[in-house]
Amino acid sequence: MVPTAEIQIGAGIVAGVLCGLGLAYFGYVPERQRNRQQLAAQQKLIAELSTRAPNDEVAAQQAALHSEIVGLQQQLVTQADAHSAALSLADKQSSLQCESLLSAAHDQHAQQIKQLRELLSADYKPLMQNIELLMGFAKTVERWHDEMQSILDNTQNIKRQNDEFSRIVSNVVMLALNAAIEAARAGEAGRGFAVVADGVRELANTAMKLSVDYKKNLSKNDLITTTTFQDIQASGNMIRNVLFGLKATTDKIHAQLDAV
Amino acid sequence: MMSTDAVAAIKRLFEQSLRENCISGPEDECLITNSSETVLPEERDQHQVVVLNISSYAFRIVILFEFNEDAETSAHLAKISHRDGKSLQRQDLLDAYSEFVNLICGKVNRDLGKSIFHSGLSTPFFLESTCARYLSILKPSHTHILDAVVNRNVHFCLTVCICAADDVSIDFQVDPAMQVETTTGEMELF
Numbered sequence: 001m002v003p004t005a006e007i008q009i010g011a012g013i014v015a016g017v018l019c020g021l022g023l024a025y026f027g028y029v030p031e032r033q034r035n036r037q038q039l040a041a042q043q044k045l046i047a048e049l050s051t052r053a054p055n056d057e058v059a060a061q062q063a064a065l066h067s068e069i070v071g072l073q074q075q076l077v078t079q080a081d082a083h084s085a086a087l088s089l090a091d092k093q094s095s096l097q098c099e100s101l102l103s104a105a106h107d108q109h110a111q112q113i114k115q116l117r118e119l120l121s122a123d124y125k126p127l128m129q130n131i132e133l134l135m136g137f138a139k140t141v142e143r144w145h146d147e148m149q150s151i152l153d154n155t156q157n158i159k160r161q162n163d164e165f166s167r168i169v170s171n172v173v174m175l176a177l178n179a180a181i182e183a184a185r186a187g188e189a190g191r192g193f194a195v196v197a198d199g200v201r202e203l204a205n206t207a208m209k210l211s212v213d214y215k216k217n218l219s220k221n222d223l224i225t226t227t228t229f230q231d232i233q234a235s236g237n238m239i240r241n242v243l244f245g246l247k248a249t250t251d252k253i254h255a256q257l258d259a260v
Numbered sequence: 261m262m263s264t265d266a267v268a269a270i271k272r273l274f275e276q277s278l279r280e281n282c283i284s285g286p287e288d289e290c291l292i293t294n295s296s297e298t299v300l301p302e303e304r305d306q307h308q309v310v311v312l313n314i315s316s317y318a319f320r321i322v323i324l325f326e327f328n329e330d331a332e333t334s335a336h337l338a339k340i341s342h343r344d345g346k347s348l349q350r351q352d353l354l355d356a357y358s359e360f361v362n363l364i365c366g367k368v369n370r371d372l373g374k375s376i377f378h379s380g381l382s383t384p385f386f387l388e389s390t391c392a393r394y395l396s397i398l399k400p401s402h403t404h405i406l407d408a409v410v411n412r413n414v415h416f417c418l419t420v421c422i423c424a425a426d427d428v429s430i431d432f433q434v435d436p437a438m439q440v441e442t443t444t445g446e447m448e449l450f
Contacts, residue, residue, distance in 0.1 A: 236380065240380075
């Protein structure tokens with residue numbers, strides 16, 4: 001069945017052709033040229049229309065295309081499902097692998113810490129023993145303190161003895177002086193005795209000078225001995241304080257290792 | 261060799277400690293005079309002085325304390341050492357001297373420890389005052405005298421001798437915050 005529009009177009013074309021022939025027949029040239037142009041246009045339109053596919057074919061092509069699209073969609077969904085499943089599997093495998101690696105690393109670290117702890121524990125004991133032994137240095141300083149006190153006491157004794165010696169020498173000087181006076185009174189007879197008395201007095205004066213110098217040296221000795229001992233004692237206390245700090249730090253490190 | 265800053269810091273620490281510990285309460289008035297004169301004051305009768313040592317690795321400080329042996333000083337020391345009301349007999353007086361010296365030097369030692377980390381304190385020893393004439397044989401690099409008068413009638417004198425190694429450079433400063441610390445010194449344990 002031919003569609004009504006096409007019949008109408010066909011009739012129009014026929015009418016146009018007939019009109020054109022009529023005008024050409026009557027010698028109307030410009031009109032004939034225009035009609036020729038219209039005819040050419042109409043022929044072009046007919047050619048275009050003749051290439052158009054009928055509706056059924058278009059519908060069939062559409063249906064085929066739709067079917068192809070549906071098929072492709074299903075294929076895509078299937079592929080997406082497959083990819084999703086593959087991703088999920090890869091994720092699971094990756095998680096398992098990570099867990100396994102982490103577990104291995106953890107075990108390795110635990111092993112290393114254990115070894116380190118064993119190593120440090122082995123060193124900790126002798127270290128603490130050494131620190132404790134060094135703390136006993138205070139006892140040594142105490143001993144030195146007692147000895148130092150003995151030295152100071154002994155120096156006091158020497159000073160007392162020196163004072164006694166000094167007192168004796170003073171008496172000898174006085175005696176020598178008296179002897180010299182008595183010798184002078186005796187006149188010529190006492191001249192020899194006067195020489196002896198002067199000699200004794202000179203010796204006593206020298207002894208007195210020595211005694212004074214000796215006393216000064218004893219005082220210097222007291223100062224040097226005392227301050228030297230105090231330096232040792234104070235340094236000992238400084239070392240003991242350092243050891244206290246060292247012990248506290250070692251204990252802290254050990255406690256932290258135990259807590260790991 | 262000890263730097264000027266370090267020497268000044270030690271002087272400040274002693275002055276601060278003396279100022280804090282030589283009074284028995286806020287009612288006491290303390291006047292401290294500084295002097296770098298190494299010439300000792302006019303010779304008095306033979307008496308005892310107290311010597312103490314603070315040591316670190318490269319230096320030591322020898323401190324010599326002299327006390328006026330009079331009733332006022334004795335009473336003041338009794339008050340400081342919480343022996344108030346007691347008349348100090350000879351041994352009690354010597355013990356009070358030792359405690360006082362420990363109090364002053366213990367505070368300095370602790371404060372020094374904050375700056376130089378390691379230092380130690382000796383016990384006090386008594387020497388005859390004539391020994392003080394020979395301090396130069398210790399070859400101190402710096403000598404400083406602090407003279408404290410409390411309530412115009414109690415008198416203490418400190419001679420601080422710093423003996424530092426020549427071949428080691430010693431430099432430190434005292435934290436100014438330390439200067440306002442008001443806690444009283446504690447007895448050092450030996």
